Amino acid sequence: MIKVQGLSKSYGQFQAVDDVTFTAQAGRVTGFLGPNGAGKSTVMRMMVGLTVPTSGTATIGGHRYADIPNPGRHVGLLLDASAQHGGRTGREVLTLSARTMGLPASRVDEMLELVGLSGSESKRRVKNYSLGMRQRLGIANALLGDPSVLILDEPANGLDPAGIHWMRGLLTGFAAEGGAVLLSSHLLNEVELIADEMILIGRGKIVAQGDKQSLANSAGGGPATLVAGEQPGALGDALTRAGLAFAPAGSGFRVQAQPIEVGRVAQQANLVLADLRPAEGGLEQLFLTLTADTQRDAPAGVSTSPSAPTQGAEA
Numbered sequence: 001m002i003k004v005q006g007l008s009k010s011y012g013q014f015q016a017v018d019d020v021t022f023t024a025q026a027g028r029v030t031g032f033l034g035p036n037g038a039g040k041s042t043v044m045r046m047m048v049g050l051t052v053p054t055s056g057t058a059t060i061g062g063h064r065y066a067d068i069p070n071p072g073r074h075v076g077l078l079l080d081a082s083a084q085h086g087g088r089t090g091r092e093v094l095t096l097s098a099r100t101m102g103l104p105a106s107r108v109d110e111m112l113e114l115v116g117l118s119g120s121e122s123k124r125r126v127k128n129y130s131l132g133m134r135q136r137l138g139i140a141n142a143l144l145g146d147p148s149v150l151i152l153d154e155p156a157n158g159l160d161p162a163g164i165h166w167m168r169g170l171l172t173g174f175a176a177e178g179g180a181v182l183l184s185s186h187l188l189n190e191v192e193l194i195a196d197e198m199i200l201i202g203r204g205k206i207v208a209q210g211d212k213q214s215l216a217n218s219a220g221g222g223p224a225t226l227v228a229g230e231q232p233g234a235l236g237d238a239l240t241r242a243g244l245a246f247a248p249a250g251s252g253f254r255v256q257a258q259p260i261e262v263g264r265v266a267q268q269a270n271l272v273l274a275d276l277r278p279a280e281g282g283l284e285q286l287f288l289t290l291t292a293d294t295q296r297d298a299p300a301g302v303s304t305s306p307s308a309p310t311q312g313a314e315a
């Protein structure tokens with residue numbers, strides 16, 4: 001488990017991180033989400049002692065990172081995929097890490113295979129790697145010591161859609177086996193499919209945190225459902241009779257209700273459904289609203305005043 005308590009960092013007058021408190025639990029993927037410059041990397045760097053906090057503490061499994069002997073065996077880190085020595089081959093990078101951690105050379109081959117770096121790619125110098133290949137190498141390096149905690153800063157950067165899909169499976173599998181994963185991103189859609197818990201940060205402060213569903217619900221309007229049926233007109237009539245608020249969306253409707261309620265309405269009206277699923281839009285709206293004053297490009301319809309609501313916020 002990762003525990004961050006009152007972490008702050010100032011650079012002169014500039015407050016990059018302001019009193020950040022959260023936990024990332026074992027068995028869960030925790031998404032750390034915020035616009036560019038929100039302070040995600042600074043928090044992660046402070047967690048592992050690369051940046052000295054102005055105040056606050058961070059522990060991993062109850063210990064400060066600097067106090068963990070052979071930390072790579074407990075905590076897998078990917079903070080900057082481009083930080084590897086460009087003159088070394090991918091295999092050399094992993095071999096050096098394995099030796100440092102006292103791991104057998106066979107572990108290097110296992111990791112190269114896991115992240116899909118082929119034999120010839122692993123013999124290429126890192127300076128000639130694409131960004132996606134560097135990310136894969138960084139993920140291999142993070143997993144090398146078979147850690148129980150993963151801290152990954154923007155791991156999906158540069159990965160192609162198949163790579164993102166692969167990483168999603170890898171991280172959810174890691175959490176399912178009891179590991180704790182903290183991963184940062186500035187893209188909501190990258191995180192919301194993977195994360196169980198979400199921490200939203202804007203201008204150095206946490207503006208909301210919680211599990212995905214409760215955050216989406218707190219976005220206003222409660223749970224919403226996307227539904228489409230064989231007879232849209234009859235479906236609309238049935239929703240109206242049931243007193244549910246809805247609006248056209250795609251080939252169907254977006255209904256302000258849980259999927260099960262909408263399903264019942266359709267069943268009672270003997271209607272065949274082609275689609276019935278929770279609508280995720282609430283989360284995106286929440287993200288844009290809560291971080292609006294830190295977005296460089298204010299989205300349409302979102303206030304850019306500094307007094308953005310802080311629903312669900314934790315100081």
Ligand SMILES: Nc1ncnc2c1ncn2[C@@H]1O[C@H](COP(=O)(O)OP(=O)(O)OP(=O)(O)O)[C@@H](O)[C@H]1O
Nearest residue numbers: 011016034035036037038039040041042043185186
């Ligand atoms: N060494 C430093 N000196 C001064 N300012 C810094 C330093 N490191 C970070 N900052 C500032 O702190 C703020 C937070 O930066 P940080 O890299 O943590 O953001 P981020 O959320 O990771 O952004 P991104 O999504 O763009 O990676 C930024 O305004 C950045 O310019």
